[in-house]
Amino acid sequence: MEQVMEKIRGIEHQLYAYNYALAIIGIDAETAAPTDSAEGRGEAVSLLSCKQYELLTGDELGQLLEAAAALELDERAAAECRELRRMRERYTRIPAEEFAQDSRVFTLSQDAWHKAKEQSDFSIFAPWLEKGLEIRRRWAGYIDPAKDVYDVWLDFYQDGLCMASADPFFAALKEKILPLVRRIQTEGKPVRTDFLHQDWPLEDQRRLAEYVMEAMGLSPNHCTLSESEHPFTSGLYDGDVRITTHYDPQDMLSSLYSVIHEGGHALYERNVSPALRYTVLAEGSCSGVHESQSRLFENYIGRSREFLSWLWPELVRLFPKQLEGISCEELYRAANRAEPSLIRTEADELTYPLHIMVRYELEKQLMHGQLPVAELPAAWNRLYKEYLGVDVPDDAQGVLQDIHWSGGDFGYFPTYALGTAYAAQMVEQMKRSFDLGHCCAEGNLEPVRAYLREKIWQYGKMLEPAELIRRGCGGEFDPECFANYLERKYTEIYEL
Amino acid sequence: MEQVMEKIRGIEHQLYAYNYALAIIGIDAETAAPTDSAEGRGEAVSLLSCKQYELLTGDELGQLLEAAAALELDERAAAECRELRRMRERYTRIPAEEFAQDSRVFTLSQDAWHKAKEQSDFSIFAPWLEKGLEIRRRWAGYIDPAKDVYDVWLDFYQDGLCMASADPFFAALKEKILPLVRRIQTEGKPVRTDFLHQDWPLEDQRRLAEYVMEAMGLSPNHCTLSESEHPFTSGLYDGDVRITTHYDPQDMLSSLYSVIHEGGHALYERNVSPALRYTVLAEGSCSGVHESQSRLFENYIGRSREFLSWLWPELVRLFPKQLEGISCEELYRAANRAEPSLIRTEADELTYPLHIMVRYELEKQLMHGQLPVAELPAAWNRLYKEYLGVDVPDDAQGVLQDIHWSGGDFGYFPTYALGTAYAAQMVEQMKRSFDLGHCCAEGNLEPVRAYLREKIWQYGKMLEPAELIRRGCGGEFDPECFANYLERKYTEIYEL
Numbered sequence: 001m002e003q004v005m006e007k008i009r010g011i012e013h014q015l016y017a018y019n020y021a022l023a024i025i026g027i028d029a030e031t032a033a034p035t036d037s038a039e040g041r042g043e044a045v046s047l048l049s050c051k052q053y054e055l056l057t058g059d060e061l062g063q064l065l066e067a068a069a070a071l072e073l074d075e076r077a078a079a080e081c082r083e084l085r086r087m088r089e090r091y092t093r094i095p096a097e098e099f100a101q102d103s104r105v106f107t108l109s110q111d112a113w114h115k116a117k118e119q120s121d122f123s124i125f126a127p128w129l130e131k132g133l134e135i136r137r138r139w140a141g142y143i144d145p146a147k148d149v150y151d152v153w154l155d156f157y158q159d160g161l162c163m164a165s166a167d168p169f170f171a172a173l174k175e176k177i178l179p180l181v182r183r184i185q186t187e188g189k190p191v192r193t194d195f196l197h198q199d200w201p202l203e204d205q206r207r208l209a210e211y212v213m214e215a216m217g218l219s220p221n222h223c224t225l226s227e228s229e230h231p232f233t234s235g236l237y238d239g240d241v242r243i244t245t246h247y248d249p250q251d252m253l254s255s256l257y258s259v260i261h262e263g264g265h266a267l268y269e270r271n272v273s274p275a276l277r278y279t280v281l282a283e284g285s286c287s288g289v290h291e292s293q294s295r296l297f298e299n300y301i302g303r304s305r306e307f308l309s310w311l312w313p314e315l316v317r318l319f320p321k322q323l324e325g326i327s328c329e330e331l332y333r334a335a336n337r338a339e340p341s342l343i344r345t346e347a348d349e350l351t352y353p354l355h356i357m358v359r360y361e362l363e364k365q366l367m368h369g370q371l372p373v374a375e376l377p378a379a380w381n382r383l384y385k386e387y388l389g390v391d392v393p394d395d396a397q398g399v400l401q402d403i404h405w406s407g408g409d410f411g412y413f414p415t416y417a418l419g420t421a422y423a424a425q426m427v428e429q430m431k432r433s434f435d436l437g438h439c440c441a442e443g444n445l446e447p448v449r450a451y452l453r454e455k456i457w458q459y460g461k462m463l464e465p466a467e468l469i470r471r472g473c474g475g476e477f478d479p480e481c482f483a484n485y486l487e488r489k490y491t492e493i494y495e496l
Numbered sequence: 497m498e499q500v501m502e503k504i505r506g507i508e509h510q511l512y513a514y515n516y517a518l519a520i521i522g523i524d525a526e527t528a529a530p531t532d533s534a535e536g537r538g539e540a541v542s543l544l545s546c547k548q549y550e551l552l553t554g555d556e557l558g559q560l561l562e563a564a565a566a567l568e569l570d571e572r573a574a575a576e577c578r579e580l581r582r583m584r585e586r587y588t589r590i591p592a593e594e595f596a597q598d599s600r601v602f603t604l605s606q607d608a609w610h611k612a613k614e615q616s617d618f619s620i621f622a623p624w625l626e627k628g629l630e631i632r633r634r635w636a637g638y639i640d641p642a643k644d645v646y647d648v649w650l651d652f653y654q655d656g657l658c659m660a661s662a663d664p665f666f667a668a669l670k671e672k673i674l675p676l677v678r679r680i681q682t683e684g685k686p687v688r689t690d691f692l693h694q695d696w697p698l699e700d701q702r703r704l705a706e707y708v709m710e711a712m713g714l715s716p717n718h719c720t721l722s723e724s725e726h727p728f729t730s731g732l733y734d735g736d737v738r739i740t741t742h743y744d745p746q747d748m749l750s751s752l753y754s755v756i757h758e759g760g761h762a763l764y765e766r767n768v769s770p771a772l773r774y775t776v777l778a779e780g781s782c783s784g785v786h787e788s789q790s791r792l793f794e795n796y797i798g799r800s801r802e803f804l805s806w807l808w809p810e811l812v813r814l815f816p817k818q819l820e821g822i823s824c825e826e827l828y829r830a831a832n833r834a835e836p837s838l839i840r841t842e843a844d845e846l847t848y849p850l851h852i853m854v855r856y857e858l859e860k861q862l863m864h865g866q867l868p869v870a871e872l873p874a875a876w877n878r879l880y881k882e883y884l885g886v887d888v889p890d891d892a893q894g895v896l897q898d899i900h901w902s903g904g905d906f907g908y909f910p911t912y913a914l915g916t917a918y919a920a921q922m923v924e925q926m927k928r929s930f931d932l933g934h935c936c937a938e939g940n941l942e943p944v945r946a947y948l949r950e951k952i953w954q955y956g957k958m959l960e961p962a963e964l965i966r967r968g969c970g971g972e973f974d975p976e977c978f979a980n981y982l983e984r985k986y987t988e989i990y991e992l
Contacts, residue, residue: 017543020536021517024524032528036717037736040516043774044732047513051547221532236540240533278539 004067005077009279011061012080016237016278018052023234027242029110030228038111046104053099056084056091076281079462083280090156093142102135106408113406114229120396122377125406130373132408133366140367150367153411158288158418159465163364166414169479170360173353173417176483178387180490181351184338188494191333195326200252204318208252209245209259211314215443216263216297218243223266230403231258231345233294235269235284237277242266252319253335254346257298264297265290267449271457281461287412289465291419292426292472293452299349299420300427301448306440308332336493340388342397350490351388352420358383359402359413367410421482422469426455428481429474500563501573505775507557508576512733512774514548519730523738525606526724534607542600549595552580552587572777575958579776586652589638598631602904609902610725616892618873621902626869628904629862636863646863649907654784654914655961659860662910665975666856669849669913672979674883676986677847680834684990687829691822696748700814704748705741705755707810711939712759712793714739719762726899727754727841729790731765731780733773738762748815749831750842753794760793761786763945767953777956783908785964787915788922789948795845795916796923797944802936804828832989836884838893846986847884848916854879855898855909863906917978918965922951924977925970 022045029041055061061084068081091099109128116125140152147155154161209225218241228244235241243262248254268284276282284290301307312328323331338348344355362379365371371379380399381392392398404412430436434447455471469477490496518541525537551557557580564577587595605624612621636648643651650657705721714737724740731737739758744750764780772778780786797803808824819827834844840851858875861867867875876895877888888894900908926932930943951967965973986992 013539014543014547017540017547020540021521021544024521025517027528028520028524032523032720032722032738034716034718034720034736034738037732040733040736040773043509044513044516047510048517051510051513220530222530224528224530226528236533237536240530240536242528242530277536 004064004071005073005080008061008064008068008080008084011055011064012084012279014055015052015280016282018048018055020236021048022052023236027226027234027244029107030230030232031226031244035114038108042104042107042111045107046100049103050096050100053091053094053096056088057096061088076276076462079281080279083461087280090143094139095142098138102139105131105135106406109408110403110406113400113403117229117396117400120394120400122395122399125400126373126376129376129405132405133373133410136408136410137367137369148368150364150411153367154414157409157412158286158415161288161414161418166360166418169418169421170353170357170414172479173421173483174357174387177350177353177486180487181338181340181354183496184350184490184494187496188338191337191493192330193334193337193339195322195330196253196334197250198322200249200319200322202247202249205247205252205255208256208314208318212256212259212311213263215310216260216267216445217449218263218266218270222270225259231262232403233262233265233269235266237282238270238272238274241269251346252322257302257335258345260302261294261298264294267297267452268293268457271449271453272460273458276460276462281459283460284457285459285461285463285468286465287415288418288422289456289468289472291416292422292469293419293456295416295420296423296426296452300423301436301440301445303335303349304437304440305329305332306437307443308335310441310443333493336489338490338494340390342384342390342392343401345401349420350486353417354387356413356417358387360417363405363410363413421479422473422477424482424485425473425478426452428485429472432474500560500567501569501576504557504560504564504576504580507551507560508580508775510551511548511776512778514544514551516732517544518548519732523722523730523740525603526726526728527722527740531610534604538600538603538607541603542596545599546592546596549587549590549592552584553592557584572772572958575777576775579957583776586639590635591638594631594634598635598904601627601631602902605904606899606902609896609899613725613892613896616890616896618891618895621896622869622872625872625901628901629869629906632904632906633863633865644864646860646907649863650910653905653908654782654911657784657910657914662856662914665914665917666849666853666910668975669917669979670853670883673846673849673982676983677834677836677850679992680846680986680990683992684834687833687989688826689830689833689835691818691826692749692830693746694818696745696815696818698743698745701743701748701751704752704810704814708752708755708807709759711806712756712763712941713945714759714762714766718766721755727758728899729758729761729765731762733778734766734768734770737765747842748818753798753831754841756798757790757794760790763793763948764789764953767945767949768956769954772956772958777958779956780953781955781957781959781964782961783911784914784918785952785961785968787912788918788965788968789915789952791912791916792919792922792948796919797932797936797941799831799845800933800936801825801828802933803939804831806937806939829989832985834986834990836886838880838886838888839897841897845916846982849913850883852909852913854883856913859901859906859909917975918969918973920978920981921969921974922948924981925968928970 025041025045033041065081065085073081109132112128113125116122136153137149140149144152148163151162154163154166213225222239223241223243226242226244227246229246231245233241233243243266245255245258245262268290272282272284308331309328316323336348338350340351341347347355358380361383362371362376366376377395377399384390384392427436430451433451439445439447456468459468521537521541529537561577561581569577605628608624609621612618632649633645636645639648644659647658650659650662709721718735719737719739722738722740723742725742727741729737729739739762741751741754741758764786768778768780804827805824812819832844834846836847837843843851854876857879858867858872862872873891873895880886880888923932926947929947932944935941935943952964955964
């Protein structure tokens with residue numbers, strides 16, 4: 001066994017190096033690269049992706065995995081082989097030339113999206129979206145021709161997810177949320193939000209971000225924060241994780257909750273066991289599990305009354321003028337206002353799933369060719385009106401707001417809502433072990449980290465997503481838990 | 497021919513992708529990475545360098561180059577093969593395992609240097625310097641066992657350079673500079689420099705950098721500026737070049753001249769003909785030629801009376817308080833003060849070569865094993881006293897100030913002095929074509945760019961360094977030209 005696994009790990013090591021390079025190139029593209037530099041980047045990304053592709057689909061790995069199949073492997077080695085086999089199966093089905101060509105397309109597509117968003121001009125991005133959809137449909141056909149094209153990608157981001165399970169999940173959620181939103185609008189005691197929109201100096205917002213990262217246990221020795229159009233997390237290895245935020249000079253909460261959200265992702269990546277370093281297991285599990293961790297910190301901790309009461313003195317210190325005459329309870333309610341809005345990343349907990357449902361509906365139609373790309377902006381605006389009751393003023397604040405589709409990530413959005421629902425149950429479970437509210441009120445998140453490290457983080461991809469969710473939730477996933485949480489929380493805030 | 501060259505260019509394309517990845521990883525390490533992230537970076541860098549090594553030393557390229565040798569190639573194809581053969585010859589001699597192992601060492605060594613400099617503690621860096629020297633001595637033995645180890649590396653950075661030519665160059669320069677420095681100190685009319693040391697707000701220094709980059713023709717669409725401990729330039733391809741600077745809040749000129757220096761490098765990389773893109777010819781020539789371009793902009797343009805007269809209104813606009821009561825002529829003299837100092841990158845034109853000579857002497861001894869690493873700081877301080885008359889207060893401002901040795905770049909420093917001397921002659925030649933002073937006074941540097949683009953930049957590595965120097969200098973290189981320039985300039989400034 002030793003010899004076979006040593007060789008397999010040599011290949012994993014190489015995969016790590018390519019992943020590292022591609023991740024750094026991606027971070028650079030979003031945070032530092034000159035505006036017109038996509039061409040040279042596209043060339044490099046395409047070639048490096050091909051090298052990775054060759055490694056994964058090559059005969060050497062094939063033979064090694066075959067040899068490994070005949071051996072008695074320990075749990076970790078078995079998991080490494082399982083992941084490698086899964087990746088290999090997927091990649092092998094996509095022809096090499098198409099893989100190279102298509103990787104280049106997505107680099108250029110992301111560049112086009114940036115320019116389109118900047119100019120709020122969907123027509124710049126439309127032809128690239130068309131290409132991206134065509135690629136993903138084609139690839140879905142390669143990966144599993146027997147399966148629905150959109151189901152292939154749902155499963156890609158979250159093992160086992162398909163429309164047959166997502167449709168009822170969203171339908172039930174919609175049934176719970178829409179009436180609640182309406183009750184708030186008609187019967188709810190108004191929440192004061194006027195003070196949110198004023199000048200919040202960037203320098204002080206930066207200090208706030210540092211303060212919160214420190215409390216989360218993210219030291220600049222291993223995790224840095226930079227700025228990008230769209231906040232994201234990129235984990236290089238457990239010793240090096242990057243997060244980004246986007247500062248809105250008129251809205252302090254926007255970056256605050258981005259930092260806490262990305263900080264949750266970062267903690268997950270930082271706490272994968274170093275023993276798994278440089279293997280394919282050395283990263284967080286599928287998107288749904290990953291999003292459960294970011295949403296857990298963002299919503300269940302960051303938006304809690306206790307956490308905000310701990311943060312309050314620092315907020316007042318940094319923003320004495322802006323918060324004059326405001327109480328911590330008022331901030332808490334404002335940070336939890338249920339207010340149909342335009343931008344997903346800034347949405348509150350209650351209306352957030354509606355943003356996801358819009359994307360889920362549209363992705364489904366786009367992938368199935370039922371919605372022509374040219375009609376997407378109108379369809380987007382129509383659904384925002386229907387689900388959220390808001391009028392979309394321009395494409396930058398509408399269909400162009402998210403980076404995902406430009407990189408070919410169709411089927412990713414549902415994992416945000418699922419992750420949020422997992423997190424609700426995980427938090428309930430966590431509260432059986434220790435007094436979460438007390439920890440938050442003291443700004444002491446180590447018990448949270450210790451708990452999640454034990455249940456989820458340390459394993460990386462060693463355990464399957466379903467098992468991680470079971471461990472985190474303390475049993476089978478129950479979407480009711482999330483729905484009940486929302487009802488409880490918003491009934492209290494709006495005194496319904 | 498078509499078919500062979502097409503395959504060769506496929507390999508060049510792959511080399512480009514690895515270069516791109518390694519360059520971005522390097523930029524990230526110096527500008528954005530968390531402080532304790534060297535381990536994972538070292539792994540990735542080592543593996544990617546190996547892939548590059550395998551490509552260069554592999555049978556495929558060997559057979560293709562052999563096939564190409566029998567063909568009638570056009571000038572460009574012949575140059576591509578020449579460069580590939582040169583790289584292949586060097587790499588082939590270094591055993592693969594050592595190549596991998598040693599690449600990792602330099603990543604960790606640079607990290608140790610950062611920490612050592614931060615704490616001004618040479619002992620943190622000493623064991624890594626020892627390792628680096630051992631590696632470079634060993635590699636020199638592989639590359640050319642018949643040659644002196646230091647000569648191998650001089651030749652590596654500047655084709656044809658060796659101690660036999662560098663020794664007399666530096667000796668003659670020293671003979672010219674030292675008496676001039678002494679005359680200035682004894683007979684020179686003092687230059688007012690008191691106003692240089694005050695608070696120069698970083699925000700305004702940043703605006704100044706942007707203003708100067710714009711005048712140089714470096715648009716943020718293709719060239720961005722960021723901050724690092726040690727300023728550097730990194731060219732990804734002609735459409736994407738990065739420069740960095742280091743702001744000193746107490747000294748505005750420090751970053752100003754770093755930006756102009758790196759801007760010169762950047763212009764060179766930006767103006768390599770796009771026709772050479774993704775080939776091994778698509779970058780500036782050897783270090784001496786490259787430094788001639790950066791020093792040309794830094795000294796002969798940036799420190800000229802005419803350029804400063806153009807910049808003056810903007811300086812006064814940005815720093816009205818700091819420059820109150822100061823004349824442009826006083827700034828000109830202050831920016832050209834000949835003042836023995838501690839830091840190479842901030843040195844004036846006259847004493848700069850002395851900083852290089854210190855390093856040249858020490859590198860030579862280190863490479864030859866005549867100076868134990870433990871004794872390096874003392875030797876450094878002794879030579880700074882001897883050549884520059886200054887006392888080194890600590891290692892951060894002494895032996896640890898430069899990044900070069902930590903990355904294994906022994907033999908690079910002399911190219912700074914040589915480049916500066918080439919530039920003196922190039923400027924003289926340029927002045928025969930157009931009125932350089934007038935262009936500088938108007939802030940119109942397009943004629944300079946057009947001239948250098950035609951003579952040097954466009955060719956990338958297509959022409960050999962000697963030929964580029966001949967074209968730039970309008971004939972054979974004559975070191976006297978630089979010596980005379982220094983004498984003329986400083987006799988005037990100090991009214992000797």
